[in-house]
Amino acid sequence: MVAVGLKKVNILLRPLLFLSKSPSSLQRRPLLLSCKADFSKRTSSSLFLQCQFFCSSPGNMADATEAGKMVAARRAVDENIKKGQVVGIGSGSTIIFAVERIGERNKKEALNLTCIPTSFQARQLIQDHGLTLGSLETSPEIDVAIDGADEVDDNLYLIKGGGGCLMQEKIIASCAKSFFIIADTRKNSKVLGTSWKKGVPIEVLPMAYRPVQLKINQLLGGKAELRMASRKAGPVVTDNGNFILDWVFDGAQDWPAVERTIRDVPGVVETGLFLNMAAAAYFGTADGNVLVRTSKQ
Ligand SMILES: O=C(CO)[C@H](O)[C@H](O)COP(=O)(O)O
Known part of the structure; x- marks a missing residue:
């Protein structure tokens, strides 16, 4: 005392x-x-x-980054998750803090949420924290979805898919009335490609990866690289059984045009460009501050 x-x-x-x-x-x-x-x-x-x-x-910079992720995640959860909602749960390292917070609140407040996962990882997180696992089959309309991002620009355009879960993440985000991004402050950029140098992830059917690579290189320049696994020989295989190309680009882009061009290539299943989807992005810093940027629309 x-x-x-x-x-x-x-x-x-x-x-x-x-x-x-x-x-x-x-x-x-x-x-x-x-x-x-x-x-x-x-x-x-x-x-x-x-x-x-x-x-x-x-x-330790890594710990400062984790602190930023945590404060952003907790704030987004506290401001947007309410009793009885259907909630989309994203993937990656930042979402872990959000699900921890949801679990914590659920114990105190009996939130009665139905949580729809965007990946195998999200499925496990939901179950590990004693939350109710749902699906789009039984809950096709989502109240709120929360997810991380690899980079966010001035327009709230996102690059996602660093963890390879872009396709289900985009489906869940598209079904949500509100979609919120949580990230540490490094992800807050004016222009995509400023801090995220690994390119735009593109999910492709395995049998089409070579022609898709060639077509994207011809249409857009840059380089579409096949993402290789780190603890397995061969490529990364997504939760949907597909491969990922990372389109490494140079300089500012017309993102709606890029998105259309990539999607039009046969064999492309989804891109990691999330345009006009996020309602707000929460960026946390190690000192506990959170910057909230909302969509201009
Ligand atoms: O899109 C994603 C996975 O497909 C992640 O949300 C994105 O990569 C951010 O991850 P992290 O929270 O680990 O920085």
Whole structure:
């Protein structure tokens, strides 16, 4: 207890343990992310302060990035997820923090959500956190979808698919009344291609990958590279049994035209360009701040 003026203040410490296998995160040195008064828990004799700590090693950029992802994810969940909703759950590393927060709130608030996954990973996350797994077959209309992104530009155009789940992610986003992006601040760019140098992911039918590669190179320049697996010989195979080409481009692009050109090539199943889909993007920084950018439309 700490005395402030005549009031007694309970410090409610809410350690947010970063669950990573990286050795640095296991050192668990807390870094204060934010500290705010919670007036909803105010009683006649006490005022609760909520302090968020992030377990980090000093100077470790990876941990700072994880802290940014976490604050963005928690804020997006708290602002947009409500009782009884059908919720689309994205894929990647940032969405892990969002599902953790949904699970945490579900325990306290009995949210009664139906969660629709965008990948095998999302399916497991939903089940691991005791949430109800649904499908588009039984819930074709989604209230809110939350997902990460590889880069977000000024128009809220996105590159997605760094984790190879772009096709189901796009379907889920397209079925959602509102689609929100969560990311650390590195993903916030004016122009796509500024920080994300791995290109635009394109899901292709395996039998067509060579002609698609050649056609995209002829039509758009740049280079469409077959994504190779890292712990298996051969290419990455998506949850849908397809391959991924990463179209590495140079300079600013007319993204709606690029999207049309790629989609028109037979054998292309989906692109990782998400244009005019996101309602807002939440970008978190290690100090606990979150920048929210909304769609201009
Ligand atoms: O599109 C995705 C997977 O297909 C991810 O959402 C995107 O790659 C961002 O991932 P992370 O949250 O790990 O940065």
